[in-house]
Amino acid sequence: MATVRELQTKARKLYLKWKKDYAKGLEKDQRSPVSHLCLTILLRNNTVTNAAKAEQALRTRFVDWNEIRVSPVAEVRDALEEAGTPNAEQKAYALRRFLRDVFGKFTKTNLYFDLMEIPEVVPELLPGEKAPETDDDDEDAEEAVTRESGLPPHPEVPGYVDMVRILDQPMPLDPKLIMEKNAITVCSVAWDDAERGPFSIIWRVALAEGLIEPEYEGTEALSRLRNQIAPEKERDEFAFYAILHAENNWPKISKAADKVRKKVAKAKA
Numbered sequence: 001m002a003t004v005r006e007l008q009t010k011a012r013k014l015y016l017k018w019k020k021d022y023a024k025g026l027e028k029d030q031r032s033p034v035s036h037l038c039l040t041i042l043l044r045n046n047t048v049t050n051a052a053k054a055e056q057a058l059r060t061r062f063v064d065w066n067e068i069r070v071s072p073v074a075e076v077r078d079a080l081e082e083a084g085t086p087n088a089e090q091k092a093y094a095l096r097r098f099l100r101d102v103f104g105k106f107t108k109t110n111l112y113f114d115l116m117e118i119p120e121v122v123p124e125l126l127p128g129e130k131a132p133e134t135d136d137d138d139e140d141a142e143e144a145v146t147r148e149s150g151l152p153p154h155p156e157v158p159g160y161v162d163m164v165r166i167l168d169q170p171m172p173l174d175p176k177l178i179m180e181k182n183a184i185t186v187c188s189v190a191w192d193d194a195e196r197g198p199f200s201i202i203w204r205v206a207l208a209e210g211l212i213e214p215e216y217e218g219t220e221a222l223s224r225l226r227n228q229i230a231p232e233k234e235r236d237e238f239a240f241y242a243i244l245h246a247e248n249n250w251p252k253i254s255k256a257a258d259k260v261r262k263k264v265a266k267a268k269a
Contacts, residue, residue, distance in 0.1 A: 001213070004228050011211050011238065012231045018241035022248070030114045033184045034065055034102060036243055041094050041197030045086055048250045054091075057083035059113050066111040069099035098196060102189055110181040118175045187239040194222040198243065205242045208256035214264045 002010075035055070042051040061079040062068050068076055076092035085091060102109060110116050173181075190198035195218070203221055206212040206229070216224050230238045246253055 002210075007211055007229050008231070010209075011229050012234075014209060014211070015231055015234060015238045015241055018245050019237070022241065022244045025248075026244070032065075032110045032112055032115050032182065033186045033240065034099075034109065034111055035113055036240065036247070037102075037187065037189070037198050038065060038095060038098070039247065040201040040243055041091055041098060042080075042085065043246070043250060044091070044197055044200060048247065050084060050086075054080050054083040054085040057085075064112045065099055066103070069096060069103055069111070071096070094197060098189075101192070102186065105189060105192075106186055108177065108180050109186050115182050116173075116178045118178050119173075184240040185236050187236045187243070190239040190243075191222065191226045191235070194218045198239065201246045202239055202242045204257035205246050205253055207260045208253045214260045 039051055039055060042054045046054075057079045058068060058076070061075070062071065073089070073092045073096055076095060077089045080088035080092055099111070103111070187198070190196070190202060193199065194203075199222055202225070203212070206221075206225055207214060211229055212221060212225055226235065
């Protein structure tokens, strides 16, 4: 039996390998961290193909995860049933409960289906500095006619408020805040409950990779993985990349984990 130190070393090597293996794919993957966490719920007792189909059905029916959080379970269930998702009602309930817990725990979390776009930061000019000249290839183009044509400057129109301009030009969020909302630190929620989808998937990855003894179950397994095996300083990142690893290798991981658990059950019988 491996020692705790050996398991810690193995877990860190796997974490670094996953991070390297999935780095390029992650650059093209626009799904938010919460989307990855929710997919773990859809993956339970399911195939990757159907889980992806179920996620797409939710994207079609709802605006974002936040709408799912506040919608009746029946509406979420109906969308999942249309996608042919097994145990649709259980998954609908689990999704809504999970999203409510995430919303209650984090104040800066992106509940959109996809990553929030970080606006381009335009550098401010220093005193006396001139803006770079731009080429105007269409100098003779007719100037666009706006709804304000003929109106004097706004300060000369008492009580005038251009609501269209207010609505069309919202103030963007600070880029640092958007990065924080997109951060994978939200994956810390995976360590809060042994019964939730996120930890269930991480647990199966750990079983398949030999990171945890199959005799450990539920809360005991969570405690051992979180407090003794997973890299202490990268615990949340470890959870995120373990989930990515599961998404990319679910049939193999699921089969390996089931095989290990069946051996334990047979030994106990």
